[in-house]
Amino acid sequence: MPSDGDRVRLARRVRRLLRVDPGSVDLGAIDPRSTPGFPSRPGKGRKAWSRAEVAQIGNLLSAYQERMYAAARAGTSRRRLLLVLQGTDCSGKDGTVRSVVGALNPLGVQIKAFGAPTPEELAHHFLWRIDRAMPPAGYVGVFNRSHYEDVLVARVRSLVPPEVWRPRYDQINSFEAAAVADGVAVIKVMLHISYEEQGRRLRARLEDPTKRWKFDPADVDDRDRWDEYQAAYADAIARCSTPAAPWYIVPADRKWYRNWATANLLLAHLADLAVDYPAVELDLAAELARLDGAPGKTSEKRPAGRPQRNAR
């Protein structure tokens, strides 16, 4: 059983292994079935080990999350975290939210799924709806799809002409740089699956009546443009992997690795935020004495006529 310190060290190693340096990206050279940083478990099921480990990491994540939330409430820190999840259909974005983000305290989590823009959103700059969804101080924000769709689907499906989508890379970089400067830790994750695995998962969506609701015929149209999407992803990642807000490519054909790796990315960043509980200025002795002397303590009853604290 690793200690919490071991876990944080390993998480930083995983982050290093998955981080994309600015420059070009060759998605074809990254095996979607690979498991960078995953410890070798001789004689043990990797799936079961991952599940148990993700639960342990989840406990650590919520402990860090609580510090960040408490500090924001006290006004001593404005730090917050944004997890951007991108990936083709069936890459596991929803599953990652359920399995990894699900370990956090929902009180301090803000999840936003981005679909095709509404008429109102279309009337604004493409970053308008993104800006409105940014996590408040102390929160973990999660984007299920994001502003990157505006250089992915918008480009591949020619929703806007090249002279509109091309300048967007720079606009995204400026937007994210400003967010980082304002205290947001931005973690951008591409869930990288293979063409074959997507085929298997789409087939399962069709064949399994409990998964059929997830099937969208448009997904098959997008699958026909697989190479164009991969090229658009490679460009977006290469152009927008900045030192302030790098991209991480998570091999995602194996769900147990995908969950473990993403949990580690969150852990490395939350640990590095190093937000601690706020120092609370209280006359502790006086408050305890007040509590001890509080009416109702011995009788377990409030004296008549004394209003309840939260009474309106």
Ligand code: AMP
């Ligand atoms: P899903 O994530 O499967 O619920 O589907 C959401 C759909 O919304 C996907 O087909 C995306 O391509 C689409 N979408 C998300 N953002 C945009 C955008 N900015 N412009 C056009 N389509 C988008």
Ligand code: MG
């Ligand atoms: Mg879809």
